[in-house]
Amino acid sequence: MNSAADNSPERLVHVPLGERAYDILIGPDLIAHAGGEITARLKGRKAAIVTDEHVAPLYLEALMDSLQTDGIEAVSLTLPAGEKTKSVEPLVAVCDMALSARIERNDCIIALGGGVIGDLAGFAAGIVRRGVRFVQIPTTLLSQVDSSVGGKTGINTRHGKNLLGVFHQPDLVLSDTGALDTLSEREFRAGYAEVAKYGLIDKPDFFAWLEKNWRAVFAGGAARAEAIAISCQAKADVVVEDERETGRRALLNLGHTFGHALEAATQYDSRRLVHGEGVAIGMVLAHRFSARMNLASPDDAARVEAHLKAVGLPTLISDIPGEALPTEVLMNAIAQDKKVKGGQLTFILTHGIGQSFIADDVPASEVQSFLEETQKG
Amino acid sequence: MNSAADNSPERLVHVPLGERAYDILIGPDLIAHAGGEITARLKGRKAAIVTDEHVAPLYLEALMDSLQTDGIEAVSLTLPAGEKTKSVEPLVAVCDMALSARIERNDCIIALGGGVIGDLAGFAAGIVRRGVRFVQIPTTLLSQVDSSVGGKTGINTRHGKNLLGVFHQPDLVLSDTGALDTLSEREFRAGYAEVAKYGLIDKPDFFAWLEKNWRAVFAGGAARAEAIAISCQAKADVVVEDERETGRRALLNLGHTFGHALEAATQYDSRRLVHGEGVAIGMVLAHRFSARMNLASPDDAARVEAHLKAVGLPTLISDIPGEALPTEVLMNAIAQDKKVKGGQLTFILTHGIGQSFIADDVPASEVQSFLEETQKG
Ligand SMILES: NC(=O)c1ccc[n+]([C@@H]2O[C@H](COP(=O)([O-])OP(=O)(O)OC[C@H]3O[C@@H](n4cnc5c(N)ncnc54)[C@H](O)[C@@H]3O)[C@@H](O)[C@H]2O)c1
Ligand SMILES: NC(=O)c1ccc[n+]([C@@H]2O[C@H](COP(=O)([O-])OP(=O)(O)OC[C@H]3O[C@@H](n4cnc5c(N)ncnc54)[C@H](O)[C@@H]3O)[C@@H](O)[C@H]2O)c1
Ligand SMILES: [Zn+2]
Ligand SMILES: [Zn+2]
Numbered sequence: 152m153n154s155a156a157d158n159s160p161e162r163l164v165h166v167p168l169g170e171r172a173y174d175i176l177i178g179p180d181l182i183a184h185a186g187g188e189i190t191a192r193l194k195g196r197k198a199a200i201v202t203d204e205h206v207a208p209l210y211l212e213a214l215m216d217s218l219q220t221d222g223i224e225a226v227s228l229t230l231p232a233g234e235k236t237k238s239v240e241p242l243v244a245v246c247d248m249a250l251s252a253r254i255e256r257n258d259c260i261i262a263l264g265g266g267v268i269g270d271l272a273g274f275a276a277g278i279v280r281r282g283v284r285f286v287q288i289p290t291t292l293l294s295q296v297d298s299s300v301g302g303k304t305g306i307n308t309r310h311g312k313n314l315l316g317v318f319h320q321p322d323l324v325l326s327d328t329g330a331l332d333t334l335s336e337r338e339f340r341a342g343y344a345e346v347a348k349y350g351l352i353d354k355p356d357f358f359a360w361l362e363k364n365w366r367a368v369f370a371g372g373a374a375r376a377e378a379i380a381i382s383c384q385a386k387a388d389v390v391v392e393d394e395r396e397t398g399r400r401a402l403l404n405l406g407h408t409f410g411h412a413l414e415a416a417t418q419y420d421s422r423r424l425v426h427g428e429g430v431a432i433g434m435v436l437a438h439r440f441s442a443r444m445n446l447a448s449p450d451d452a453a454r455v456e457a458h459l460k461a462v463g464l465p466t467l468i469s470d471i472p473g474e475a476l477p478t479e480v481l482m483n484a485i486a487q488d489k490k491v492k493g494g495q496l497t498f499i500l501t502h503g504i505g506q507s508f509i510a511d512d513v514p515a516s517e518v519q520s521f522l523e524e525t526q527k528g
Numbered sequence: 529m530n531s532a533a534d535n536s537p538e539r540l541v542h543v544p545l546g547e548r549a550y551d552i553l554i555g556p557d558l559i560a561h562a563g564g565e566i567t568a569r570l571k572g573r574k575a576a577i578v579t580d581e582h583v584a585p586l587y588l589e590a591l592m593d594s595l596q597t598d599g600i601e602a603v604s605l606t607l608p609a610g611e612k613t614k615s616v617e618p619l620v621a622v623c624d625m626a627l628s629a630r631i632e633r634n635d636c637i638i639a640l641g642g643g644v645i646g647d648l649a650g651f652a653a654g655i656v657r658r659g660v661r662f663v664q665i666p667t668t669l670l671s672q673v674d675s676s677v678g679g680k681t682g683i684n685t686r687h688g689k690n691l692l693g694v695f696h697q698p699d700l701v702l703s704d705t706g707a708l709d710t711l712s713e714r715e716f717r718a719g720y721a722e723v724a725k726y727g728l729i730d731k732p733d734f735f736a737w738l739e740k741n742w743r744a745v746f747a748g749g750a751a752r753a754e755a756i757a758i759s760c761q762a763k764a765d766v767v768v769e770d771e772r773e774t775g776r777r778a779l780l781n782l783g784h785t786f787g788h789a790l791e792a793a794t795q796y797d798s799r800r801l802v803h804g805e806g807v808a809i810g811m812v813l814a815h816r817f818s819a820r821m822n823l824a825s826p827d828d829a830a831r832v833e834a835h836l837k838a839v840g841l842p843t844l845i846s847d848i849p850g851e852a853l854p855t856e857v858l859m860n861a862i863a864q865d866k867k868v869k870g871g872q873l874t875f876i877l878t879h880g881i882g883q884s885f886i887a888d889d890v891p892a893s894e895v896q897s898f899l900e901e902t903q904k905g
Contacts, residue, residue: 239616239620243616246685246691246692247685247686247687250685250687250688250691251687277694278655278692278693278694279691279692280691281680281682281693281694281695282694282695282772303658305658308623308624308627309624310624310627310628311627314623314627314656314657315623315655315656315657316655316658317654317655317658317659317694318658318659395659
């Protein structure tokens with residue numbers, strides 16, 4: 152946190168995954184220098200870019216120009232924006248584009264966009280020729296601090312979110328902090344929920360720093376780059392310890408069991424709820440539920456709620472616009488979630504701010520009565 | 529080879545891939561005992577079986593019975609037989625079946641069938657929930673000695689064969705040698721081409737043994753199990769050395785560059801050519817081409833041709849029924865093959881029987897004139 156005063160425009164987080172190690176660069180203007188960063192690291196000289204209709208008009212030309220300058224032959228595919236793009240047909244379209252462009256193992260697929268584009272393009276990169284190179288250029292705060300790091304890729308099916316996918320690490324992540332200037336306030340806030348999450352998992356000092364400095368993070372500049380770098384480092388640390396999510400990595404799901412249930416219950420309708428908003432409400436619920444189970448002080452839950460509210464995030468189920476979400480619907484969605492083992496629920500609970508832990512024996516009945524009480528008011 | 533006299537009904541080949549290590553059991557009656565073998569090794573008690581319309585009436589009931597006896601809850605999906613089943617729609621159907629049946633990470637997808645079913649089901653097992661357990665029950669000789677070992681999975685696209693897929697190792701392979709009794713002579717012979725391949729790569733003694741004992745291998749019993757076990761061991765050795773095919777594993781492609789080109793040129797029409805037949809012709813061509821390049825003696829090429837002919841395999845391009853295959857069409861197919869790097873061709877060539885090597889600088893022009901001469905007669 153001291154280094155928030157550091158004025159160097161660019162930060163580097165190295166993810167030491169052996170053969171699959173890679174760098175995350177964080178700083179302004181990285182899109183305009185993508186070509187050089189890629190040619191410095193990858194052997195191939197072909198690229199297939201995947202982006203969406205919101206991002207393409209803003210950044211695609213700059214990226215293509217930079218690639219061309221550095222001798223990379225690139226094709227691109229612009230898909231509709233939104234969660235629905237994480238499905239089979241767009242996946243097949245991306246693979247087809249890459250194969251038509253004769254992308255080989257050392258060439259790359261580039262994701263230019265938010266988590267939706269990153270998850271989709273990463274999945275394609277993992278299966279085209281059983282794996283080609285993958286470059287992430289995340290353009291939302293959420294994707295810069297979360298989805299672009301760690302190698303999880305995937306698409307949704309009628310059975311739920313992210314049910315098909317592979318683990319496929321990127322070879323390079325370029326987090327252009329300037330690109331976040333065109334992001335809506337709402338999307339920025341949603342990504343901020345994941346930033347706060349890292350503090351709540353195991354970095355109480357970072358959470359306290361955010362309580363004081365969140366306005367500077369929203370404004371941009373050094374505090375923003377700092378928050379992104381700390382978040383990436385936090386995620387990278389967990390990923391390196393547990394690449395395939397068999398243990399500790401589950402901590403990253405703090406707020407996500409409730410969050411995913413809320414997303415499912417609102418049919419992934421982004422007008423009602425986006426992922427980070429679900430996580431914000433989910434983190435408040437996880438802290439409140441922990442307090443109810445006498446695991447943590449209710450004061451901590453109140454502090455989490457106060458901070459997320461201050462930045463403008465929803466913190467209550469009733470903050471979600473539209474029709475009410477019955478507890479039954481939420482419980483059903485929770486039961487469908489993949490973190491269910493042999494009937495009992497796995498939840499990330501907490502002993503207080505920065506003291507989260509994995510609980511794999513949470514009785515569904517406790518969750519149900521908690522939700523019922525919460526919903527009553 | 530000495531152990532061909534060994535009368536134990538069952539053989540075990542262990543594939544020591546660290547965390548991904550697994551056993552291959554080879555012997556009669558394994559389908560009827562699948563339940564016990566699976567419960568002895570995997571934690572999950574759910575299975576989703578993928579099979580095809582030829583295999584289902586022969587073995588599906590026996591498999592389901594055995595699973596039920598051992599307390600495994602199973603669902604199944606029977607797909608059309610043939611290479612066309614290795615495509616996107618069946619892949620999505622398999623994933624959907626597995627998700628409907630709530631297959632979780634420790635549960636398994638079971639492939640009951642030949643290489644088509646194995647490649648498809650393995651791909652699904654690699655992407656459902658980013659990877660669930662996978663059990664191979666190969667029922668063709670080709671799949672028992674080749675496709676079920678090594679973790680390569682995949683489907684075809686309009687751009688070519690196996691262009692989408694993942695590396696996903698099985699957790700168990702059950703090679704029921706008795707199941708081969710219902711296989712057509714032609715399919716058995718096609719699989720035999722891959723058995724002979726292991727001799728030609730680096731086991732001259734095994735090739736000599738096959739020249740003497742092939743009739744016994746075709747007849748069944750100990751010689752068959754022996755040939756399958758040696759083949760699995762040979763493949764496993766290469767896979768362990770080079771799991772992701774960055775080096776030595778390419779030797780397994782002996783005969784396959786030509787073979788794939790022949791398959792592509794005949795539009796994967798199994799009435800004209802099946803994979804192993806393409807490999808048989810391809811191996812003869814590889815030996816002849818090596819002789820032409822003064823790398824090996826023409827006597828070795830003649831010996832390979834004589835043996836494959838003796839077992840009833842095609843050895844000449846002109847052995848393929850139907851219209852002639854112009855050299856231009858074959859060269860085009862070779863250029864499309866994924867083993868092309870920067871314009872030059874990668875081929876597996878040989879210094880003689882059991883002395884194959886990787887040549888990554890074969891001039892396309894040499895291949896072209898060789899094919900032209902060959903085609904003339
Ligand atoms: N793989 C992982 O580990 C992981 C982790 C967390 C979340 N996710 C996934 O990430 C997805 C959510 O990601 P997201 O929030 O980035 O959503 P998103 O990709 O849909 O982006 C949100 C919106 O912002 C727009 N946008 C993106 N960049 C912009 C920019 N610079 N300026 C203006 N508009 C811009 C997009 O077009 C879209 O409309 C979900 O599918 C979630 O499952 C994956
Ligand atoms: N993954 C790998 O490493 C690898 C290696 C080699 C080949 N392959 C793939 O394997 C496929 C070819 O495999 P295959 O030759 O087994 O083809 P296949 O699966 O199409 O089987 C051949 C035919 O035999 C039938 N059959 C299967 N078992 C039978 C039995 N016991 N009795 C009667 N009929 C039976 C099938 O229904 C089919 O009609 C190709 O797609 C090839 O690309 C993969
Ligand atoms: Zn998240
Ligand atoms: Zn083969």
